[in-house]
Amino acid sequence: MKMAQVGIFLDRKVAEDRWKYGLNVFEGYYSEILSHAGIPFQVLDQKEQIGDSKLDLLIVALEADDEETAAAIWKFAELGGVVISYGGLNKLAKKLNCTIRSSGCAGYADVSELSDIPEGLRYLQAVPWTIDHVGANRSIGLAGLLHQGEPSGKVLGPAKISFSVGKGVIERWAVQLMSTIVGFQQGTMPILKDGIPAPDGTANVDEGILKADDGIELDWELDRVITETGNPYFSLPYADLWREVLISQLLKSAIAKGLTLPFLGAWPKGISHVAMISHDSDLNEDVTAVTTLDVLKQAQIQSTWCMIEPGYSPFIYERVKQEGHELAFHYNAVSMDNGHWGEEEFQRQLNWFKEATGETEAVSNKNHYTRFEGWGELYEWCETHGISSDQTRGPSKMGNVGFLFGTCQPYFPIAWWNQQNRLYDLLEIGFLTQDMDIGCWADTTVIEPFLQQVKRVEGVAHFLFHQVHLHHTKEAHAALLTFVAKAKDSGFTFWTGKQINDWVRARRKVNIKGFDASGEIVLQGLDEAPEVIVWIPVLNNESIPSSEHIEVRYGVKCIKQQAAYPISK
Template identity: 40%
Template sequence: MSGTSPVAVVLDPELRAAAHARSENAWWLYSTEVLDHLRVPYDVIDPDEAAARLAAGGTVLVHPAEGRIVSPAGETAFPADLWERIVTIQQGTPVEQDGPPAPDGSCPVDDGILKCDDGLALSYDEDRAMPPGEPELSGTFSHTYPPPAAAPMFHRARADRLRLDFLHLLFDAAEAAGIAVPWLHYWPAGVPAVAHMSHDSDGNNSEAALSALEVFDQAGVHVTWCHCFPGGYRPEVVAEIAARGHEQALHYNAMGDADIASWGWPQLRAQYAWAQAMTGREDIVSNKNHYTRWEGWDEFFLWCERIGIRIDESRGPSKQGNVGFPFGSCHLSFPIAGVREHNRRIDVLELPLHTQDLAWAGHTAIRDVILTEALDLHGVAHFLFHAAHLHTKPDVAQACRDVAAEARRLGMQWWTAEQLNDWERARRGVRVAAEPGAGSGELRIEVTATAAVKGAGVLVAVPGLREADTGGTPRVLTGDATCAVVTRHGRRLLELAADLPAGTSVFTVTTSGRSS
């Protein structure tokens, strides 16, 4: 391989330093997280290297701070504030006081409890819609349980779609310049999207927990079981949760109802130790905050990083009118820290939450909207249930079984948060390179993985791959893999499906379906 990536990100260290000196965020640094999640191979270069790199050919330059994509075929502009918009939607604004409620009464977030959705950046008026087939609200929504009717919901993953707008421009620029761009599918080859179910142990009622275990067995789903301080289940119930294949996790409580149930690093550390002792598991990977509690902007992620929590799933709705995608995403991502930490990547994955307790805290009409958007964007749909409702409310238990079956019907697999964390971190260790092979119409693909990845879907945006191409045209000439033409994000791509061992694997495929 040439050793030159098809994409180069132009980052000016002086521009970054100047922004931080003014106590301003260098939002454009987030461009590398967008590319890293896709696993597009790229190099970071200084501005004075850009001209030579462009002249050498074979590279698309991204100037994230300026909003420009430059290739040998020309230049394309995009909004320079794109990165700020993505991060602000996903991470919200700093939570220091109650947020404003929705005018229609569907989101009474001004409840005196600081939480994630007090920092919403999306608009109640412009970014929500009624679920399909549900009547528009007439008058003020009555926020009661179960909901008397469907409320407007955040029906689109706005941050994900902004990312996708940029990626389409990048792929279009590469296509125009005749540059093949490889990347890595978010999930195993052939899996369009995944689903995740979590459970919160509020109240720690052991009989309710046993009922929940039966419902999850009937649904055929292993859940991430978040344990809430104080108290805990009977020891035999805790053991049974693990025995049935569920993940033991933390449900950090900062609601002020116990001695260490308040907001702060010492309290999180103490509750983490409590969860370790109660579950007998030293390595607690995942957390969700009770009542989606949140304060400030980045400090909770920094605490998680410090203590060893590797994936957090707190950021989601607490009210019926902000279910769906209130933080604009159905994808795993690493958040960025503020100016004090120089906008570095925080080593804690963020797993968005989309709704709580269908048929109780969320109207059942929202289910398919969430599943469809996650499927369209190849993301992960996250549904939360509580044993207290599964135990006492047959409609909630049935909604749990139904969403499990519907996701599977759509081809989505159910994964725990720990599985999601392990997969995403493993795929982040994969680097893909593609270049023309020795023969006409051949493509040589080199994949280097820091850890084994089973069933990886290596994708290549091959210039000229036509809509009319069929999956039977490409063939693998060397290497243990299969290949086909697939559609991802609305684009026709070559997909190489292979079990990747740690180390370097080389494949040669034909791409004879390209147009001339």
């Protein structure tokens, strides 16, 4: 069995030209997506490297708009390679007998014939092509539809066009994938002003406090559904589903060439799905902490406690630690609660946290009231002061619970152009909802649809419960127990933020090197995450021993392997 070699072409000179003029290069985020999936790849930053790369699959992330680059990409396909592009390759449009169109605005892509995703996927930017005529000696395949504005809007063209080129193929998608995924996860602009509120009055984000959810890119009317009890929520993790489209494309393209493309499982052996509960101490009443500890003991789970100044009495922290919970930081930048935004204040409060709790570090942070402004200042402060995970990106209102940032997967955010769009060394673990059944938030009817979507994309079902509500309202107490019971019944294991952060970082150190002479998969760095799972896609005509564990992943049949892999040092 031979493993496909994957490359990402991101022209360094084009990137530098963009940065010089204050433009973002979010196309570099392909590396983060493949790293999260555990797919091995190499990055090419000059067109001259394409011909010498020995690659099988080439993702063209960012290319120069010149004839030389177009010729290098064309030759790669002509010699048998697979070229994959999302919204690019415009220099080749005329040669492929196509006309470049403009999408004009956000819209929805029907990719049901290309994937196991029946819903229309929202996109933020696209550059569709239309076919003028089919050239001689070339086959063309059209798949999916691009709709303008709304799921049933004007059809702009196919979602994907496949062109045979010599011995290879060019697969061009209309959607500009990286600006779409980053836009969902982090917004399209720094947060400098209030967001637009929901027209039904359920999410008044324009209250004069800058927050993470002032920068969402979903549509209040098109992207929310309503539960049987009248709770509106953002129902689909669009960014995660687009990630699936990309990975599925790679796996299927490899198989079409008679190759396989192994990838890593999201969670370790014995863990099917992950749920998380966090608490924000806010009013800091000891009695509420005691009640919360008792509820967690009843539920038999551990959780993450985000502590805000002035905090609890010392005996609370000792019990929290003794019972296996995580003590985390809850940075307060809300002026009405005597906080303000700035690194000096962030550091001062973090020093208070360490002194009060006796902890030498805080692994996790969540900002009070999801307070957020700018683009990446918070992430830089966390990097500088030793915090490795953040949980701030979540809903602050009843009407925007759910997948308002298009994701439930842990991910590393990308910086703005002034830092050359580097990845922050900070793992974001957003949350889906706060305190259910207390009147000012969603009720427990959102639990099952949230769990269903989290399972679908192997994310984290992160729910927030404040200690004060668990103590003062029996409804919040019952809601936590209901969530835990439903999650466990659905195969979820509860982890703290620290456990998730530790696992994701350890798993990222495992690299798939290929197959040895006996056909066994070879991994590097397995000692960092010995419980990791590897999925190996099987070829369409390959006979599979009955002893193998087979599951469909990303739309292809895969063999599941775990433990006792050869290790390449």
